[in-house]
Amino acid sequence: TEKPGRTILASSISKTYVQEITGKVESLRNIRPDGPLLVGFLANNDPAAEMYASWTQKTCESMGFRYELRRIEDRDFLEEAIIDANQDDSVDGIMIYFPVFGNAQDQYLQQVVSREKDVEGLNHVYYQNMYHNIRYLDDQKQLKSILPCTPLAVVKILEYLKVYNNLLPEGNRLYGKKCVVVNRSEIVGRPLAALLANDGADVFSVDINNIQKFTRGQGLKFTKHHVEDLGAYSEELLKECCKDADVIITGVPGEKYKFPTDYIKEGAICINFSSEKNFDESVKSKASLYVPSTGKVTISMLLRNMLRLVENKQKLQNR
Ligand code: NAD
Incomplete structure (x- = not known):
């Protein structure tokens, strides 16, 4: 069909x-x-x-x-x-x-x-700027800070897919969006959740231990994201977080893992950055847009x- x-x-x-x-x-x-x-x-x-x-x-x-x-x-x-x-x-x-x-x-x-010379953007100064939503390295705002390249790639993919709404002011372009990120490594998942939340999204950050919410709060009242613990990892909690998620992003290592297709909201956007396929074929029956890998x-x-x-x-x- x-x-x-x-x-x-x-x-x-x-x-x-x-x-x-x-x-x-x-x-x-x-x-x-x-x-x-x-x-x-x-x-x-x-x-x-x-x-x-x-x-x-x-x-x-x-x-x-x-x-x-x-x-x-x-x-x-x-x-x-x-x-x-x-x-x-x-x-x-x-x-x-x-x-x-x-x-x-x-x-x-x-x-x-x-x-x-840090092309991957993994230097501590770049990380701290990113977590604190600071875009420049100097007071004159001429030297742009560098972002870690895998999380940045996912942001650029979301721009391409028009999840970022460019009618909104820069820095708020994900306002109203709900995202789930399954991975909270310091290389990809946590910086990614922070970047998306800094741009205005509510982000559910999932790892094997627990689920957290990254948000700038009601009416985007904070200038950078805050983190709330929602509880220990459970299938029920994950399912609840996915109920109205507009975007689901996975990065689980290991070939056995498959994200449950029935948790995906009809028409959601699904992106996988793991080197393994975290979504099975059935994702295509639910997702509006599906990006199977991000390496390029x-x-x-x-x-x-x-x-x-x-x-x-x-x-x-x-x-
Ligand atoms: P990692 O092992 O450091 O982190 C894995 C994360 O996934 C952890 O937060 C862990 O808690 C979580 N996790 C594992 N199993 C889970 C489960 N069943 N449910 C929920 N969460 C679970 O790995 P990493 O360095 O973040 O890399 C992850 C994947 O991304 C690898 O496949 C890696 O090859 C790939 N990767 C891709 C790129 C790219 O450019 N596409 C870049 C870096 C890493």
């Missing part, structure tokens, strides 16, 4: 950024004749990381950037290699393929990457972040 909605692929969404990105790369030819240089550090034997690296390389080169993969045989030397790249003026952006140690040392290594948009955001870093550096030098 004919499905009422549509599946939208990340590749179609990322295409809308090609012109903006390649245009900016061209305009930087005077200072970066061969294109900005992104360095990726691979210090594990993870085939998924390898795939992501080769994919990043292809995308970089197709848009006029240079990409260099640096393989680190002994992970205990990764920190030194990052410091070298931090100090090397020919390197514009740095990213690390995680997990490396698979524990808190990975968070430490991420913070070793210089803030000025994430890479576009990474390159967009890198251009912003180069621009910020140039603005600082011209002061």
Whole structure:
């Protein structure tokens, strides 16, 4: 039977950024004749990381950037290699393929990457600005802060799908929307819930332990989101939160997990950022728009972040 909605692929969404990105790369030819240089550090034997690296390389080169993969045989030397790249003026952006140690040392290594070269937007300063809804790095409001690229990709997808209503003032464009985010990792789920709530949505943030609500309150009375605990995770509570949810976003690792299709409101928008398919085929009988993966948009955001870093550096030098 004919499905009422549509599946939208990340590749179609990322295409809308090609012109903006390649245009900016061209305009930087005077200072970066061969294109900005992104360095990726691979210090594990993870085939998924390898795939992501080769994919990043292809995308970089197709848009006029240079990409260099640096393989680190002994992970205990990764920190030194990052410091070298931090100090090397020919390197514009740095990213690390995680997990490396698979524990808190990975968070430490991420913070070793210089803030000025952190294309993924994972530096503590960027996170704190994001959580506090601060958009600029300087008082003059000339240097835009960087956003973590996977949550940013989901925001850009929601803009493409017109969930953001551009008749509303900037910063309130999700006013009245209810979103569910199944994942509260510090890399994606929690920053994503905060970004959506800062833009005016009521967000139910779900992890294996509990469900929280991120909101700017009645009438958007707060300038940044607040968090309320709604209770321990249960199927009943999740179902209740989904009852009038306009958007459901999943990011659960592991191939076994499937989001229950019968919790989805008729005509809701469903987006999956997990590398596993968190929705089964039946999602298409309920969702108005379904985005099965987000990786290609994430890479576009990474390159967009890198251009912003180069621009910020140039603005600082011209002061
Ligand atoms: P993580 O393991 O750090 O976090 C997983 C989150 O999901 C946790 O909050 C956990 O509590 C929650 N969770 C797990 N099982 C659950 C369940 N049954 N019900 C409700 N919540 C549950 O993982 P991560 O780093 O956030 O990555 C998650 C997924 O997203 C992975 O598949 C990863 O590959 C993918 N990912 C994609 C991109 C992208 O650009 N598309 C970027 C980063 C990560």
